[in-house]
Amino acid sequence: MDTVEDFTQPIRLSSSIVLLGMKHVGKTTLGQQFATRHHLAWIDMDELIVDRARESYNIEARNAREVYIKLGKDGFQEIETAAARYLRLYSSRNQIIATGGGIADNPAALAELAAIGTSVYLQESPDILFQRIMAGGLPPFLDARDPRGSFDELFDRRDAIYRKTARIVLNLQGASIPEALQLFETAIRG
Numbered sequence: 001m002d003t004v005e006d007f008t009q010p011i012r013l014s015s016s017i018v019l020l021g022m023k024h025v026g027k028t029t030l031g032q033q034f035a036t037r038h039h040l041a042w043i044d045m046d047e048l049i050v051d052r053a054r055e056s057y058n059i060e061a062r063n064a065r066e067v068y069i070k071l072g073k074d075g076f077q078e079i080e081t082a083a084a085r086y087l088r089l090y091s092s093r094n095q096i097i098a099t100g101g102g103i104a105d106n107p108a109a110l111a112e113l114a115a116i117g118t119s120v121y122l123q124e125s126p127d128i129l130f131q132r133i134m135a136g137g138l139p140p141f142l143d144a145r146d147p148r149g150s151f152d153e154l155f156d157r158r159d160a161i162y163r164k165t166a167r168i169v170l171n172l173q174g175a176s177i178p179e180a181l182q183l184f185e186t187a188i189r190g
């Protein structure tokens, strides 16, 4: 039978948490698992973007990248900024929000999110991220002639922006998903 000690210590957020970081660092996975564990509301901006693309532009997309391909950078960022504004204006104050990695290139959306809560940059080494991304095959956002060089360029540029934007920088240092969840929890509990 469960005892009181078997239950996870509850967590109370004084403000929402906004997850930032490179593609494949685990924003969606960690955000969702943390929210489930603590019964917190959970929003992935990539899903909001897909929904909004359908409602406002009549575009059917399976994921945020497809929205990007169909609408181009400007259209995608317009939706991303609108989604961030919606969250600032209407979302509750104690939820977990995962952003898409590309938000680093959208200062207007970042400004909206800054007003929402504590931003956490989930940081991982370029070696690990590159390996994780390439495990799924060469993605279209890397240069086929120089995948690693183009990834390093993207990493350096975005890493500087996430660092400047986030209140907490959490270096995951090769942690597995359960280990990363624990590191995240420790960082949030302060």
Ligand SMILES: Nc1ncnc2c1ncn2[C@@H]1O[C@H](COP(=O)(O)OP(=O)(O)O)[C@@H](O)[C@H]1O
Pocket (backbone or CB within 6 Å): 021, 022, 023, 024, 025, 026, 027, 028, 029, 030, 098, 101, 132, 174, 175, 176, 177, 180
């Ligand atoms: N710490 C980790 N160790 C190993 N694989 C991970 C880790 N975090 C995420 N992944 C894997 O990487 C992929 C992308 O994760 P996801 O949460 O979608 O990242 P993001 O939302 O940051 O792009 C998934 O297959 C996920 O299982």
Ligand SMILES: O=C(O)C1=C[C@@H](OP(=O)(O)O)[C@@H](O)[C@H](O)C1
Pocket (backbone or CB within 6 Å): 021, 022, 023, 024, 027, 028, 046, 064, 065, 066, 068, 099, 100, 101, 102, 103
């Ligand atoms: O890095 C990027 O440019 C992007 C990352 C994706 O989100 P994840 O970081 O959750 O994969 C998604 O928003 C879109 O495909 C663009």
Ligand SMILES: [Mg+2]
Pocket (backbone or CB within 6 Å): 027, 028, 029, 046, 098, 099, 100
């Ligand atoms: Mg994601």
